[in-house]
Amino acid sequence: DIQMTQSPASLSASLEEIVTITCKASQGIDDYLSWYQQKPGKSPQLLIYDATSLADGVPSRFSGSRSGTQYSLKISRPQVDDSGIYYCLQSYSTWTFGGGTKLELK
Amino acid sequence: EVQLVESGGGLVQPGRSMKLSCAASGFTFNNYDMAWVCQAPKKGLEWVATISYDGSSTYYRDSVKGRFTISRDNAKSTLYLQMDSLRSEDTATYYCARFEGITYYFDYWGQGVMVTVSS
Numbered sequence: 695d696i697q698m699t700q701s702p703a704s705l706s707a708s709l710e711e712i713v714t715i716t717c718k719a720s721q722g723i724d725d726y727l728s729w730y731q732q733k734p735g736k737s738p739q740l741l742i743y744d745a746t747s748l749a750d751g752v753p754s755r756f757s758g759s760r761s762g763t764q765y766s767l768k769i770s771r772p773q774v775d776d777s778g779i780y781y782c783l784q785s786y787s788t789w790t791f792g793g794g795t796k797l798e799l800k
Numbered sequence: 801e802v803q804l805v806e807s808g809g810g811l812v813q814p815g816r817s818m819k820l821s822c823a824a825s826g827f828t829f830n831n832y833d834m835a836w837v838c839q840a841p842k843k844g845l846e847w848v849a850t851i852s853y854d855g856s857s858t859y860y861r862d863s864v865k866g867r868f869t870i871s872r873d874n875a876k877s878t879l880y881l882q883m884d885s886l887r888s889e890d891t892a893t894y895y896c897a898r899f900e901g902i903t904y905y906f907d908y909w910g911q912g913v914m915v916t917v918s919s
Binding site for chain 1 (some may be wrong): 844845846850861901904906913
């Protein structure tokens with residue numbers, strides 16, 4: 695089974711920072727990688743698919759990238775509304791989520 | 801507008817069964833593969849099961865193989881999850897989700913339904 699190691703588990707950032715969340719796959723996954731945001735008591739929402747493609751309606755301050763088997767989600771100049779938990783998902787071989795990153799904006 | 805509405809959750813005793821439903825609307829249901837994803841209280845997301853658009857193929861995570869059955873009724877635009885021999889560790893919110901794209905990501909999710917396994 696493919697493992698997805700997501701980091702950090704939590705972070706606190708200011709509105710002026712660039713926030714970066716990473717997921718490292720235990721093997722190559724050929725960009726079968728998506729990112730989701732989940733707010734308390736709500737279902738997850740798609741942000742990024744195919745590692746770098748922005749989902750419909752998602753602000754352009756969100757972006758995705760890859761370096762080897764490490765995938766990153768970047769939020770440039772985050773807004774207060776971006777607080778929540780972020781998950782990566784590999785869909786190359788069955789489906790595995792990363793452990794999640796709780797983002798708090800101060 | 802795409803909508804996925806789960807139902808059928810609640811409190812159930814260990815060893816008993818429960819069947820979840822997910823009513824789909826706003827899209828051509830029989831064109832899409834579907835899945836169930838769960839989330840234990842205060843925990844992360846876990847994929848549970850997948851079914852192809854026509855029901856001919858199904859996939860399960862190891863911990864539910866032989867106990868859970870995913871199925872669909874395309875005439876009713878409804879997805880199901882039959883859960884047998886329930887364990888306390890199955891306690892979670894269960895989401896149905898729609899697959900999209902060649903890389904099989906989830907583009908739409910239901911609001912979730914809570915299943916509590918406890919005596």
